[in-house]
Amino acid sequence: MTPYSCMSKEELENEYAKVMAQYKHCKDQKLNLNMARGKPAKAQLDLVSDMLTVLQTPEDCFDGNIDARNYGELAGLPSARAYWADILDCKPENIFVGGAASLNMMADIVSRAFTHGLLNSPRPWCREEKVKFLCPAPGYDRHFQIGSFYGAELIYVPMTPTGPDMDMVEELVKDPQVKMMWVVPKYSNPDGIIFSDETIQRLASLKAAAPDFAVIWDNAYCIHEFEGDYVPFPDILSLSEKAGNPNMFFEFASTSKITFAGGGVSCMAASVENIHYFTGIFGVQMISYDKVNQLRHVRYLKDKAHTLEIMKRHATVMAPKFRCVSKWLNQKIKPAGIGEWVEPKGGYFVSLYTMPGTAKRTWQLCKEAGVTLTTAGAAYPNSNNPKDNHLRIAPSLPPVEELEKAMEVLTISLKLAALEKLLNP
Amino acid sequence: MTPYSCMSKEELENEYAKVMAQYKHCKDQKLNLNMARGKPAKAQLDLVSDMLTVLQTPEDCFDGNIDARNYGELAGLPSARAYWADILDCKPENIFVGGAASLNMMADIVSRAFTHGLLNSPRPWCREEKVKFLCPAPGYDRHFQIGSFYGAELIYVPMTPTGPDMDMVEELVKDPQVKMMWVVPKYSNPDGIIFSDETIQRLASLKAAAPDFAVIWDNAYCIHEFEGDYVPFPDILSLSEKAGNPNMFFEFASTSKITFAGGGVSCMAASVENIHYFTGIFGVQMISYDKVNQLRHVRYLKDKAHTLEIMKRHATVMAPKFRCVSKWLNQKIKPAGIGEWVEPKGGYFVSLYTMPGTAKRTWQLCKEAGVTLTTAGAAYPNSNNPKDNHLRIAPSLPPVEELEKAMEVLTISLKLAALEKLLNP
Numbered sequence: 001m002t003p004y005s006c007m008s009k010e011e012l013e014n015e016y017a018k019v020m021a022q023y024k025h026c027k028d029q030k031l032n033l034n035m036a037r038g039k040p041a042k043a044q045l046d047l048v049s050d051m052l053t054v055l056q057t058p059e060d061c062f063d064g065n066i067d068a069r070n071y072g073e074l075a076g077l078p079s080a081r082a083y084w085a086d087i088l089d090c091k092p093e094n095i096f097v098g099g100a101a102s103l104n105m106m107a108d109i110v111s112r113a114f115t116h117g118l119l120n121s122p123r124p125w126c127r128e129e130k131v132k133f134l135c136p137a138p139g140y141d142r143h144f145q146i147g148s149f150y151g152a153e154l155i156y157v158p159m160t161p162t163g164p165d166m167d168m169v170e171e172l173v174k175d176p177q178v179k180m181m182w183v184v185p186k187y188s189n190p191d192g193i194i195f196s197d198e199t200i201q202r203l204a205s206l207k208a209a210a211p212d213f214a215v216i217w218d219n220a221y222c223i224h225e226f227e228g229d230y231v232p233f234p235d236i237l238s239l240s241e242k243a244g245n246p247n248m249f250f251e252f253a254s255t256s257k258i259t260f261a262g263g264g265v266s267c268m269a270a271s272v273e274n275i276h277y278f279t280g281i282f283g284v285q286m287i288s289y290d291k292v293n294q295l296r297h298v299r300y301l302k303d304k305a306h307t308l309e310i311m312k313r314h315a316t317v318m319a320p321k322f323r324c325v326s327k328w329l330n331q332k333i334k335p336a337g338i339g340e341w342v343e344p345k346g347g348y349f350v351s352l353y354t355m356p357g358t359a360k361r362t363w364q365l366c367k368e369a370g371v372t373l374t375t376a377g378a379a380y381p382n383s384n385n386p387k388d389n390h391l392r393i394a395p396s397l398p399p400v401e402e403l404e405k406a407m408e409v410l411t412i413s414l415k416l417a418a419l420e421k422l423l424n425p
Numbered sequence: 426m427t428p429y430s431c432m433s434k435e436e437l438e439n440e441y442a443k444v445m446a447q448y449k450h451c452k453d454q455k456l457n458l459n460m461a462r463g464k465p466a467k468a469q470l471d472l473v474s475d476m477l478t479v480l481q482t483p484e485d486c487f488d489g490n491i492d493a494r495n496y497g498e499l500a501g502l503p504s505a506r507a508y509w510a511d512i513l514d515c516k517p518e519n520i521f522v523g524g525a526a527s528l529n530m531m532a533d534i535v536s537r538a539f540t541h542g543l544l545n546s547p548r549p550w551c552r553e554e555k556v557k558f559l560c561p562a563p564g565y566d567r568h569f570q571i572g573s574f575y576g577a578e579l580i581y582v583p584m585t586p587t588g589p590d591m592d593m594v595e596e597l598v599k600d601p602q603v604k605m606m607w608v609v610p611k612y613s614n615p616d617g618i619i620f621s622d623e624t625i626q627r628l629a630s631l632k633a634a635a636p637d638f639a640v641i642w643d644n645a646y647c648i649h650e651f652e653g654d655y656v657p658f659p660d661i662l663s664l665s666e667k668a669g670n671p672n673m674f675f676e677f678a679s680t681s682k683i684t685f686a687g688g689g690v691s692c693m694a695a696s697v698e699n700i701h702y703f704t705g706i707f708g709v710q711m712i713s714y715d716k717v718n719q720l721r722h723v724r725y726l727k728d729k730a731h732t733l734e735i736m737k738r739h740a741t742v743m744a745p746k747f748r749c750v751s752k753w754l755n756q757k758i759k760p761a762g763i764g765e766w767v768e769p770k771g772g773y774f775v776s777l778y779t780m781p782g783t784a785k786r787t788w789q790l791c792k793e794a795g796v797t798l799t800t801a802g803a804a805y806p807n808s809n810n811p812k813d814n815h816l817r818i819a820p821s822l823p824p825v826e827e828l829e830k831a832m833e834v835l836t837i838s839l840k841l842a843a844l845e846k847l848l849n850p
Contacts, residue, residue, distance in 0.1 A: 037496065045494040046483045052717075053481050058471045069470040069685040071462065099524050100715040107710035111536055115551070115575065126540070126551055142712075149709045150540065260494040263717035284574045285532035287567075290525040292477075292688035293718065 003337030004418055016419040022412045023369065031370030033406040038189070038348035039397040040261050043317045048259045048310065051300040060299075061292060068291040075279050076267070080294040084267040086304045087223060088253060089235040094269050096278060099289045102252040102266035106216055107146050109250055109268075112281050113179070113214070114150050119247050119277045121212040125150075125179060134172055134181035136164035138351055138379030138390050140189040143182040143216065147381075152180070154381035159191055161342070163199035170202065176209040180216065186233050187221035190379055190392040191351040192344025194231065204239040206248070217251040223304070223311050224257060226318035227345040230308050237269060246271045255297055257348065258307060258314075265290075265297045321395040321403055325350050328407035338418040350393040351379075358417040359388045365413035371406045428762030429843055441844040447837045448794065456795030458831040463614070463773035464822040465686050468742045473684045473735065476725040485724075486717060493716040500704050501692070505719040509692040511729045512648065513678060514660040519694050521703060524714045527677040527691035531641055532571050534675055534693075535605070537706050538639070539575050544672050544702045546637040550575075550604060559597055559606035561589035563776055563804030563815050565614040568607040568641065572806075577605070579806035584616055586767070588624035595627065601634040605641065611658050612646035615804055615817040616776040617769025625659055630668040642676040648729070648736050649682060651743035652770040655733050662694060671696045680722055682773065683732060683739075690715075690722045746820040746828055750775050753832035763843040775818040776804075783842040784813045790838035796831045 007015065055061055061068045063077045075081065076097025085092045098105045109118075114125045125131045133147040136157045147154050155172060158165045164183065172178055183203070185195045195203075203215065217236050225231060236249045247270070255264030268278070301307045326343050329352070333339040340353040354362055359376040366373050374392040377385040393410070395403055432440065480486055486493045488502045500506065501522025510517040523530045534543075539550040550556045558572040561582045572579050580597060583590045589608065597603055608628075610620045620628075628640065642661050650656060661674045672695070680689030693703070726732045751768050754777070758764040765778040779787055784801040791798055799817040802810040818835070820828055 039496050042483075042492065042495075045486075045492065049483045049486070049494070052485070053478055055477050057477070058467075058474045060477070061470075061474070067467065067470065069474070069688055070467075071464050071681075071686045101711050103712065104710045111540065114540060115536065142709075145709055256496075260717055261496045262713040263494055263715045284567075284570055285529045286526050287528065288687040290688045290715065290718065292685055293715065 001335035003335070004422055005337055009423070012419060012422055016416070016423060019412060019415045019419060023365065023416050026409045026412060027369045029370070031405060031409065033370060033398055033402050033409075034372045035394050035398065035406055036372045036374050037397070038257070038394045040257055041317055041397055041399065044314050045260060047313050047317070048300075051259055051296060054299045055292065055296050061295060063291075063295055068295040071287045073291060074283055074286060074288050075275065076289065077291050077294045077298070079298045080265065080291075083298045083301065083303065084253065084269065087307065088219065088251060088269050090237050090269050093272050094237055094275060096268045096270070096275050096282075097289065097294055098266045098268065100262055100264055100266065100293070101256070102218070102220070102254040102268070103142060105266060105268050106143070106218070106250075106252060108282070109216070109278070110146050110150055110180070113212075116281065118212040118214055119274055128177065128179075130177045132175065132178045134169060134178060135381040136181075136183055137381060138190050138392065139182060140184060140218070141374070141378040141383070143218065144381050147180070147182070156381050159188070159193070161193060163188075163193070163195035166199055166202045170206065173206050173208040173210075173213060178208065179210050179212065180214050182216045182218065184218045184220055185236070186219060186231075187224055187344055187347025189220065189347065190349035192342055192347045192349055194233070197234070200234055200236065200239065204236060204245060205243040206245065208248070213248060215249050217249050219251050219253045221257070221347040222253050223308060224348070225311065225346040226315040226322060230311070231346070237271065241271070247274050250274065255301070258301065258310065259297060263293075265294050318396060320400050322350065324400055324403050325393055325395050325407060328411050332411035333414055336415060336418070339414060348394060348396050350395065352391045352393055354389050354391060354414060355418045355421060356387045356389045358414070358421050359385065359391050361417040361420065362391060362410070362413045365416055366409055369409045369413065371409040373410070426760035428760070429847055430762055434848070437844055437847055441841070441848060444837060444840045444844060448790070448841055451834050451837060452794045454795070456830060456834065458795060458823055458827050458834075459797045460819050460823065460828075460831055461797045461799050462822070463682075463819045465682055466742055466822055466824065469739050470685060472738050472742070473725075476684055476721060479724045480717065480721050486720065488716075488720055493720040496712045498716060499708055499711060499713050500700065501714065502716050502719045502723070504723045505690065505716075508723050508726065508728065509678065509694065512732065513644065513676060513694050515662050515694050518697050519662055519700060521693045521695070521700050521707075522714065522719055523691045523693065525687055525689055525691065525718070526681070527643070527645070527679040527693070528567060530691060530693050531568070531643070531675075531677055533707070534641070534703070535571050535575055538604070538637075541706065543637040543639055544699055553602065553604075555602045557600065557603045559589075559594060559603060560806040561606075561608055562806060563615050563817065564607065565609060565643070566799075566803045566808070568643065569806050572605070572607070581806050584613070584618075586618060588613075588618070588620035591624055591627045595631065598631050598633040598635075598638060603633065604635050604637065605639050607641045607643065609643045609645055610661070611644060611656075612649055612769055612772025614645065614772065615774035617767055617772045617774055619656065619658070622659070625661065625664065629661060629664040629670060631670065631673070633673070638673060640674050642674050644676050644678045646682070646772040647678050648733060649773070650736065650771040651740040651747060655736070656771070662696065666696070672699050675699065680726070683726065683735065684722060688718075690719050743821060745825050747775065749825055749828050750818055750820050750832060753836050757836035758839055761840060761843070764839060773819060773821055775820065777816045777818055779814050779816060779839060780843045780846060781812045781814045783839070783846050784810065784816050786842040786845065787816060787835070787838045790841055791834055794834045794838065796834040798835070
């Protein structure tokens with residue numbers, strides 16, 4: 001097949017007619033498919049549902065002397081703190097185990113930073129003239145939304161194949177108004193890349209002007225390989241401590257994509273000083289998080305080794321879906337030369353870079369043909385992607401047979417949007 | 426027995442020697458008993474632990490078409506919203522079902538009021554010169570703590586046998602800086618009284634100067650009778666709507682003292698407009714709360730009628746403890762004329778009013794004899810009870826045989842503190 005960029009006007013017109021016919025055919029099928037959010041599939045939820053009956057009796061509810069059913073242990077059950085320390089390769093005293101959502105804890109950190117300040121804040125952020133957040137993009141829309149909600153100025157930092165553009169980050173943090181940065185360091189949302197060792201070292205060693213500059217290190221996919229074996233990943237807490245930034249990183253993880261989405265257990269990992277500071281702060285709003293669910297998880301997941309076995313079972317559900325995405329993109333989009341993507345080995349997303357100026361139109365065409373994607377541009381600060389060249393594909397929820405349909409619609413829509421652009425430049 | 430106030434100096438000295446000997450005897454036993462917090466007893470947790478196995482299979486996890494194990498339904502599972510509407514006698518659309526802690530939702534409401542404002546706020550509360558919270562006292566220390574944390578001025582309103590001093594409240598809300606009021610309307614913490622119909626009607630009809638004046642209606646003990654039958658209680662939402670204050674009340678409840686403390690399910694009840702407003706706001710921090718636990722609770726508790734049966738079982742554990750407290754106070758303190766208290770029929774506490782100026786000393790004497798009570802004065806704004814005449818007794822946690830010991834120590838300490846005061850006025 002001739003790449004679209006090498007086609008004559010006539011060839012483009014012929015191709016347009018052909019693709020339009022395919023699109024109309026799709027539309028006639030009145031599909032209703034959703035690839036908008038990174039939701040686990042029913043098959044994944046089923047494969048961990050033995051967890052439901054792990055705790056059966058009053059005696060089962062004791063973690064040593066601690067009755068998980070009663071108040072207490074604000075920072076989490078000792079066994080749950082040890083579990084997360086094992087997963088994240090840090091110490092139990094670095095762990096605060098929360099409720100079902102790590103996002104809620106991130107939002108709490110930002111909220112308290114604005115109303116009260118972080119550990120080393122000269123004043124609450126609401127008393128600053130302006131607060132800026134660095135937002136490597138494409139990134140996670142809900143991260144950016146928290147920043148916007150509290151009135152922070154979101155600064156776009158381009159992602160590279162090794163992580164955020166570190167030259168730019170190192171320059172930007174010289175501005176004392178830059179208070180926070182948001183990253184998903186392993187199988188980044190949505191590019192699916194792993195930050196390189198150099199990027200991680202440079203992040204750990206950042207010389208920020210703001211004494212309370214903080215990085216939200218959202219390690220949401222820390223053990224979420226679906227192709228190949230578990231990839232070890234450095235502990236940012238010890239790296240940053242060695243680099244003289246002991247309190248700069250707030251790491252987050254959860255079992256939302258290990259056990260139940262929205263019914264799992266989240267954790268924050270940070271310096272002992274930060275854990276102490278925030279245990280005090282969280283103590284105002286909470287007596288203790290749901291320790292019964294913490295214990296249920298610890299008993300079911302046991303430890304890192306056993307959790308990795310469960311992740312292998314998730315991989316058997318996930319991998320065919322990502323292969324399906326790759327197959328369609330490689331067969332239909334690569335020859336046309338109208339898109340680029342990385343093929344991730346973990347995480348929940350595929351970043352699809354379209355021809356500039358065609359992502360929104362592709363999204364709309366998909367929508368009209370019954371396939372819902374994450375809104376084009378949503379992965380950029382303020383939902384604004386100046387190049388209009390990015391779509392996030394979230395293939396985890398639909399079964400493969402539905403995904404085949406959805407990818408057909410997506411690839412046809414991509415072509416149609418590209419052809420429209422090329423024919424009406 | 427002669428009341429202490431009628432004793433001669435010699436009689437007081439004899440009594441002092443006698444009581445001091447009793448106190449020394451207690452101290453020699455090196456007790457370690459705790460009546461500080463309203464924690465359920467192990468026997469109560471055991472009697473609801475069948476809930477652990479209510480959900481067993483993937484199929485069990487569906488609420489109609491909704492898979493409780495996946496993301497979605499931020500305002501709560503439909504069945505959980507219906508359950509709480511049944512309990513609180515309002516409509517499902519008035520209910521937002523949250524995580525394990527209603528306190529966390531209260532804190533979120535206050536936090537967002539300060540950073541963003543409530544529905545009818547002219548501006549975020551952090552932009553107000555001053556914000557004042559009305560704190561009927563004695564009250565719940567954690568309520569007051571949230572206010573202090575956000576820098577609100579806490580205004581003491583005395584509690585009466587029918588609820589807060591309403592003449593004073595009606596006067597105070599004429600001040601536009603008065604933005605919030607905190608109450609526990611049924612089996613109040615710690616007095617254990619039920620607000621009278623007149624008080625409730627006057628609260629519903631408050632004419633506040635602040636357009637965003639809000640009442641935190643913490644109905645924590647809405648179905649928590651331990652003596653006698655369930656006492657029906659008016660729905661504040663419809664009352665306040667009729668009185669022209671549709672958005673003034675945020676009602677809270679939870680299963681923390683129905684199922685597991687800290688592992689239950691909380692809810693907020695408010696006007697549809699408020700639920701809509703806060704669903705938008707909570708959507709920034711959450712994808713959804715733990716719906717698996719919501720469904721587990723709904724399946725186990727079923728409805729109000731069945732939940733009241735479970736509360737009857739809790740009452741069999743709770744009632745003997747409150748009777749034990751009454752017995753000791755009636756036998757030892759009433760004849761000496763050095764204390765007053767109400768005998769509640771529900772809730773978790775007994776308010777003990779000591780001779781003025783002796784509560785702290787009593788607390789200290791108890792502590793030294795190995796009995797921990799809630800810190801004297803904690804039930805007052807800023808932990809400051811000017812009369813130093815109040816102790817909160819929380820008898821739920823210890824078994825009755827321990828409670829007997831603890832009450833012996835408490836009554837002896839009360840006498841000793843009173844005698845010290847009378848002998849050294």
